[in-house]
Amino acid sequence: MSRKRNLEGDAKSRILEISARLFAEHGFNAISVRDITSEAGVNIGAVNYYFQSKEQLFHEIFETLLRPLQRERIALLDQIEAEAVDASPDPERILRALIEPTIRSSVGKDALSPYLPRLMFQTYAVARQSIGDDVAVENDAVATRFIKALARAIPHVSYEDICWRYYMVLGGFLLVCTDAQGAQRLERLSDGRCDTNDGPRIIEQMIAFFLSGITGPAPSKPRRRAAKALPVNVPSADPAPTPPARRRRSNPDPSPQ
Amino acid sequence: MSRKRNLEGDAKSRILEISARLFAEHGFNAISVRDITSEAGVNIGAVNYYFQSKEQLFHEIFETLLRPLQRERIALLDQIEAEAVDASPDPERILRALIEPTIRSSVGKDALSPYLPRLMFQTYAVARQSIGDDVAVENDAVATRFIKALARAIPHVSYEDICWRYYMVLGGFLLVCTDAQGAQRLERLSDGRCDTNDGPRIIEQMIAFFLSGITGPAPSKPRRRAAKALPVNVPSADPAPTPPARRRRSNPDPSPQ
DNA sequence: GTCTATAATTGGATAGAC
DNA sequence: GTCTATCCAATTATAGAC
Numbered sequence A, B: 001m002s003r004k005r006n007l008e009g010d011a012k013s014r015i016l017e018i019s020a021r022l023f024a025e026h027g028f029n030a031i032s033v034r035d036i037t038s039e040a041g042v043n044i045g046a047v048n049y050y051f052q053s054k055e056q057l058f059h060e061i062f063e064t065l066l067r068p069l070q071r072e073r074i075a076l077l078d079q080i081e082a083e084a085v086d087a088s089p090d091p092e093r094i095l096r097a098l099i100e101p102t103i104r105s106s107v108g109k110d111a112l113s114p115y116l117p118r119l120m121f122q123t124y125a126v127a128r129q130s131i132g133d134d135v136a137v138e139n140d141a142v143a144t145r146f147i148k149a150l151a152r153a154i155p156h157v158s159y160e161d162i163c164w165r166y167y168m169v170l171g172g173f174l175l176v177c178t179d180a181q182g183a184q185r186l187e188r189l190s191d192g193r194c195d196t197n198d199g200p201r202i203i204e205q206m207i208a209f210f211l212s213g214i215t216g217p218a219p220s221k222p223r224r225r226a227a228k229a230l231p232v233n234v235p236s237a238d239p240a241p242t243p244p245a246r247r248r249r250s251n252p253d254p255s256p257q
Numbered sequence C: 001g002t003c004t005a006t007a008a009t010t011g012g013a014t015a016g017a018c
Numbered sequence D: 001g002t003c004t005a006t007c008c009a010a011t012t013a014t015a016g017a018c
Helices: A011-026 A033-040 A046-051 A054-082 A091-104 A113-125 A133-153 A159-179 A185-189 A199-215 B011-026 B033-040 B046-051 B054-082 B091-104 B113-125 B133-153 B159-179 B185-189 B199-215
Strands: none
Touching (some): A054 A091, A091 A133, A091 A159, A113 B159, A133 A159, A159 A185, A159 B159, A199 B159, A199 B199, B011 B054, B033 B046, B046 B054, B054 B091, B113 B159, B159 B185
């Protein structure tokens, strides 16, 4: 209320901002409420006062960041589909609708957005109810809409293949977006050639790669090692007709997140 | 020593196995040594007795799993390059050398391998020294060798672009491999069409997508929105010549991992 | 080698003064 | 609204009996 700390923002939004960064960098379990409150310059009780619990604070971060992004994506997709009622939509525009809002919201403006990809990345990395049930449902709905749009845009690729490829897009997308706040491994591996802070460049790199990949020819059916490759023999041999083979012995009830 | 628990494996390897699974599923910080020892059916002190600390145990898991895998990859790559001294190597075989050892080691045999991709995934997700310095160095060396091999195999793609694309390959690869032990989101989104436990199928899907993507045409240079796409107008407008724009305010010293 | 008991620290959350 | 002091549960790690 008072105007005391109006310059820096009130305590609540300071906590939101600082904790988003700390959680994104180190993960939920690695950060204590003491880490947050001390770095935010507020007292220890503030997190519980404003957000009831550390868990609730985490949920609220996703609410704040993810929902608007998903709505922007859907708005773009709506527009694309509205303009292509008769013809099939342009796959590049669909990919851009998926990717660009994330990158764009990462430059300037509000200070939290850059951390969303990394927080999402962690959602896949650990089995933990990071986001509320409702947000998770909305999330899947958005993904399904994009998959269906891509399937219509690229009719020569089967629906199943589109699903695989959508997921590979997602993985590449998240890893690249995530690298700047974390390992910075791409800059290192490329000897500084790849600047993971250059939003427009990231976008064009992704679009080029994903568009080629997602529209490319279908995989050779599971007769293995078809066309060109010579047989590779390695220590653990790999006789030609390896059967599908089940894997993973125990996985009682994987939290569906 | 004694033959008491020889059937189940001795205490040390039981701990290694159980903890690899628990860490992979929930992350390092979410798992306590009590979780491990109780699930492994050993006493609470066993982790510290065999591994000195929880941290050391974690490092040892990577040692055990990652080193042999990297060696197998390098052996395959050596062979490919040896056979192509004059001609340029086959990009598909290089991608297979990168991908197949992981998938192959995930079926049957030893019980730990399936968890490696997920553990690696977490390495990217949180800023934490998951793996020892020496393993990290070897890791980067392997990546660099693959990047250089791909650059030679695909001469019409610039070295910088190869780096971006290698990293996107890595991201898609990890997310897909990771999904079976975790969110199982791909199976859900695809309505059961995609079976993330079917190793050979995963391989062929990846090879097809990555090969098209990595050999595809270069991205349009940062004159944005070049060829086909119509201008998209969204709430937060996007005037044509958006400058690069710096981002991220504070990131004191990101652990280079 | 295996186990129990316990040390020493740190975690999330709350009560109550101001 | 803000802050301090504090409770209580859970953590890693160790000491020492068997």
